Amino acid sequence: MYYEAFGKRDAPAVVMLHGAFFPDTYRGEYALGERYHLIVPHIRGFGKAADETFTADAAAEELKALIRPCAPVFLVGFSLGAQLAVKLLAEEPALVQKAVVVSPWLVDKEEIPENIMRGNLKMLAQLKNRMVCQMIGLVSGMPKEARREMTEAMQRISEQTVRNCVDNGITLRENGPFDGCPVPVLALAGEKEPEAIRRSVETMAAKGAACRCEIWPGAKHNIPMAFAKKLTQTIDAFFRET
Secondary structure (H helix, E strand, C coil): CCEEEEECCCCCEEEEECECCECCCCHHHHHHHHCCEEEEECCCCCHHHCCCCCCHHHHHHHHHHHHHHHCCEEEEEECHHHHHHHHHHHHCHHHEEEEEEECCCCCCCCCCCHHHHHHHHHHHHHHCCHHHHHHHHHHCCCCHHHHHHHHHHHHHCCHHHHHHHHCCCCCCCCCCCCCCCCCCEEEEEECCCCHHHHHHHHHHHHHCCCEEEEEECCCCCCHHHHCHHHHHHHHHHHHHCC
């Protein structure tokens, strides 16, 4: 599994699972590398793995294989990456020491609303526009080569990958495997995110034995990008708690 690494190699490992489309989700949080060894996998279907088709089960198995040699790790996930983080916590909690889960969608998924699927497919079409990708990269502060790589990767993302990301089957169902999860988890959502995402983190806090949640005022589905400094400080403080 392809991954990028940042920070101190002899420091505690933090595995950071990106959101859909953007392996560089955590560009604003790489300052954590001053204290940790950051491992940023490219989830299948995206980035360097864009030629593959995403499925939640296959992605989770690849992540487990990556993590096992350095387990237990600290884990961070945003959006799609947050949902995969919850899947790992439910299926193999011994791999994780602590986790910060940001903006997962884990409830009200029995029937995927058509407007959500259409919206994600529309985003895929927009991101295949090379000029749009270049502008996103510039605004994000990405260097020229990174912008080029992102633009090329977007051309290879398949419609089936996007469909599978939306309808990924990761839920907090009644009496599900996350119930009673002993791993300390901080679940975050933005005040302006859809209700289902806010209720997802609240449900995580109700179900996880050591999980708590926060709803951040003013935040949309953009916490790693728009609240980078606050998220960096929050992750560090939570991981350092005793």
